[in-house]
Amino acid sequence: MTSEAAAVGLTHEASEDTGLGHRGPESKSIVVPYGFWLFVLSDMVLFSALFATYATLAHATDGGPASNELFDRTLVAIETLALLLSSFVCGVAMIAAKRGNMLWTQIWLLITGLLGAVFLFIELYEFATMIGEGAGPQRSAFLSAFFTLVGCHGAHVTAGLLWIGTMMAQVWAKGFQDHIMRRMLCLSVFWHALDIIWVAIFTIVYLIGTLP
Amino acid sequence: MTEDPSETRNVAPGQPHDSMLSESLSYVIGLALALLLTGVSFWVASTSVLWGPGVATGLVVLAIAQMGVHLVFFLHITSGPDNTNNVLALAFGVLIVFLVMVGTIWIMAHLAANMGPPPELTNLHMQH
Numbered sequence: 579m580t581s582e583a584a585a586v587g588l589t590h591e592a593s594e595d596t597g598l599g600h601r602g603p604e605s606k607s608i609v610v611p612y613g614f615w616l617f618v619l620s621d622m623v624l625f626s627a628l629f630a631t632y633a634t635l636a637h638a639t640d641g642g643p644a645s646n647e648l649f650d651r652t653l654v655a656i657e658t659l660a661l662l663l664s665s666f667v668c669g670v671a672m673i674a675a676k677r678g679n680m681l682w683t684q685i686w687l688l689i690t691g692l693l694g695a696v697f698l699f700i701e702l703y704e705f706a707t708m709i710g711e712g713a714g715p716q717r718s719a720f721l722s723a724f725f726t727l728v729g730c731h732g733a734h735v736t737a738g739l740l741w742i743g744t745m746m747a748q749v750w751a752k753g754f755q756d757h758i759m760r761r762m763l764c765l766s767v768f769w770h771a772l773d774i775i776w777v778a779i780f781t782i783v784y785l786i787g788t789l790p
Numbered sequence: 791m792t793e794d795p796s797e798t799r800n801v802a803p804g805q806p807h808d809s810m811l812s813e814s815l816s817y818v819i820g821l822a823l824a825l826l827l828t829g830v831s832f833w834v835a836s837t838s839v840l841w842g843p844g845v846a847t848g849l850v851v852l853a854i855a856q857m858g859v860h861l862v863f864f865l866h867i868t869s870g871p872d873n874t875n876n877v878l879a880l881a882f883g884v885l886i887v888f889l890v891m892v893g894t895i896w897i898m899a900h901l902a903a904n905m906g907p908p909p910e911l912t913n914l915h916m917q918h
Binding site for chain 2: 604607608610611612614615616619620622623626627629630631633634651655658659662663665666669670673763764766767770771773774777778780781782785786788789790
């Protein structure tokens with residue numbers, strides 16, 4: 579089996595795993611995060627559709643405010659910093675969890691969530707200010723696309739915050755069991771992926787959108 | 791499930807497989823690079839030193855570089871044989887994202903250019 583597979587180029591020198599199931603399925607600690615990785619990637623496909631919509635409609639302002647009149651780069655810089663640090667601290671929390679340190683796992687997860695909340699608060703403040711100035715999602719196609727794209731990311735961050743809170747409670751109540759650690763790993767993948775999407779948003783929407 | 795320990799196993803996405811020290815170091819390096827790239831992005835967007843028409847392209851390149859930093863140092867996606875499945879899934883995702891974005895922007899730009907009177911004569915699009 580193995581030599582046959584090697585003959586048709588299905589194996590790597592250092593890996594016997596041909597994907598043909600000759601040693602049975604992988605353990606749950608591999609399969610579960612891999613399945614979640616596929617979900618995260620399809621989530622990125624979803625965002626790519628929203629990005630494409632935004633790029634198409636970015637100049638369709640219908641006489642309303644354009645992107646370079648609306649956005650405040652200082653606020654965006656603070657948002658970006660908060661989310662990046664949050665992503666980093668999430669990684670630190672994973673290290674603490676792997677070492678089985680309950681106190682520091684809880685502390686780092688809490689900081690991860692607080693930084694995420696800072697991000698979300700600034701975003702909601704920005705949305706409220708824009709809507710207050712008459713630049714709500716119903717004003718123009720550009721603003722509809724903006725609120726859909728950035729709001730969808732914000733909704734993901736909100737879901738992530740709820741997940742972080744749930745995770746803190748579960749780690750506290752059940753300890754570092756295998757299935758809890760799997761959920762922690764999925765959470766960290768989700769949180770890092772949100773930061774990757776934010777990199778695209780702050781570049782395309784906020785920086786390119788406010789170029790002179 | 792008995793497994794031959796000599797076989798290289800798969801690694802879950804987001805799961806580092808090095809020692810603790812290099813794992814911590816990976817996050818620190820990632821944070822430093824991400825901060826650097828973010829800082830450069832904001833500087834590039836606000837400076838007038840650079841050639842104007844090239845700035846947008848430069849920003850996109852910086853963003854793609856930063857996404858790569860996040861994937862490698864935060865999500866621990868590597869080119870190792872134990873990561874093949876993760877990389878292949880990622881490659882497929884990137885392909886679809888690329889097709890959706892480039893395809894849409896390409897077709898819609900041509901559509902806008904070829905449809906009816908020029909935009910300045912209609913009120914549908916107030917182009918800037």
